[in-house]
Amino acid sequence: MAMRWFYLSVLALSSLGLMCILFTVYWMQSWHGGFAWDGTIFMFNYHPVLMVAGMVVFYSAASLVYRLPQSWVGSKLPWKIAHAALHLTAFILTVLGLVAVFRYHNHANIANLYSLHSWLGITTVFLFACQWFLGFAVFLLPWASMWLRSLLKPIHVFFGTSILSLAIASVISGINEKLFFSLKNATKPYSSLPGEAVFANSAGMLVVVFGLLVLYILQASSWKRPEAGAWTERQPLMHERE
Numbered sequence: 001m002a003m004r005w006f007y008l009s010v011l012a013l014s015s016l017g018l019m020c021i022l023f024t025v026y027w028m029q030s031w032h033g034g035f036a037w038d039g040t041i042f043m044f045n046y047h048p049v050l051m052v053a054g055m056v057v058f059y060s061a062a063s064l065v066y067r068l069p070q071s072w073v074g075s076k077l078p079w080k081i082a083h084a085a086l087h088l089t090a091f092i093l094t095v096l097g098l099v100a101v102f103r104y105h106n107h108a109n110i111a112n113l114y115s116l117h118s119w120l121g122i123t124t125v126f127l128f129a130c131q132w133f134l135g136f137a138v139f140l141l142p143w144a145s146m147w148l149r150s151l152l153k154p155i156h157v158f159f160g161t162s163i164l165s166l167a168i169a170s171v172i173s174g175i176n177e178k179l180f181f182s183l184k185n186a187t188k189p190y191s192s193l194p195g196e197a198v199f200a201n202s203a204g205m206l207v208v209v210f211g212l213l214v215l216y217i218l219q220a221s222s223w224k225r226p227e228a229g230a231w232t233e234r235q236p237l238m239h240e241r242e
Contacts (some may be wrong), residue, residue, distance in 0.1 A: 001068070008021040009217060013064075016210040017057040023203035031196045032182070036196045042209040046100040048174060053166035054093030056207060061179035062086030063160055066225045067217055080140050087132050094125055105219045117173040124166040129180075131159050163216055199204065 028035065028045040036042035037048075062083055065071060070139055071079040105112050113122060138152055139143045179190055179200055188194035 005224060006067075006069070008065075009213065013060075013210065013213055013217070016206060016213065017060065018097070020203065020206050020210055021049065021053050023056060023199070023206060024049045027196070027200055027203060031199075039103050041104065041108075043100050043107075044104040047097050047104075048171075048178065050093045050097030050100065050169055051121070051167075051174070051206065054090045054097060055128070056091035056164075056171060056211065058086055058093060059128070059164060059167060060210070062090060063164065064214065064217060068222045072225050084132075084136055084140050087135070089130060091132055095126065098122075098125065115177060117170065117177045120166065120173060121170040124163060124170050127159060127163050131156070131163060161215060164211060164214065168207060171207050172204050175200050 028049060032045050033042055035045050037046070062085075065079055065083040065086065068079075102112060104110075113119065134152070135156060138149060139156070179197055183190040183194065183197060186194065191199050
């Protein structure tokens with residue numbers, strides 16, 4: 001039963017993650033004219049898509065690698081590489097998202113990093129960069145001692161979930177900020193809930209639900225990779241194959 005519930009959760013999570021990206025793409029395509037890498041507002045439209053894909057969906061996929069029961073047996077190295085590679089993909093998408101918004105702001109003579117959303121977002125990206133380099137240097141490269149890895153692992157895990165929480169908060173504040181700007185002089189204001197507002201708010205709720213499910217799986221003790229020699233009744237997934 002635990003195995004079945006786990007894979008149902010993974011299926012739901014994959015569907016939600018894809019929906020988060022597709023909703024964001026549709027929002028930018030349908031209400032804001034689509035995409036172009038040219039410094040204009042159409043370049044800005046890449047920003048929300050890339051940030052949702054990178055900081056939320058791919059970041060979450062990387063965080064959940066060690067929750068797959070297949071990762072619990074055999075060598076840990078292939079799963080470490082997968083974990084690092086998915087995080088690197090998330091980071092590259094995130095950097096491209098930042099390039100999109102900074103180039104647009106500079107092209108349109110708009111100030112950078114003045115809003116709470118931008119402060120929260122750039123803090124999240126900075127922490128993500130530190131987290132990735134720390135993880136690569138300490139947990140993937142072979143030089144670090146077991147003592148050092150044991151010391152840093154709780155910190156690594158704490159910041160992993162914290163960065164995801166901050167990323168979700170950044171996305172939600174970004175959606176809200178974009179709606180305030182785009183509907184400021186519209187015929188139907190934000191307060192009257194025009195179609196764009198309903199759709200973008202729904203996209204934001206999808207991101208929240210997706211993030212909560214990821215955080216639940218990360219915190220569920222029965223879905224964590226057991227430590228060496230710690231195969232107990234607390235780890236039922238590898239034993240339940242109905």
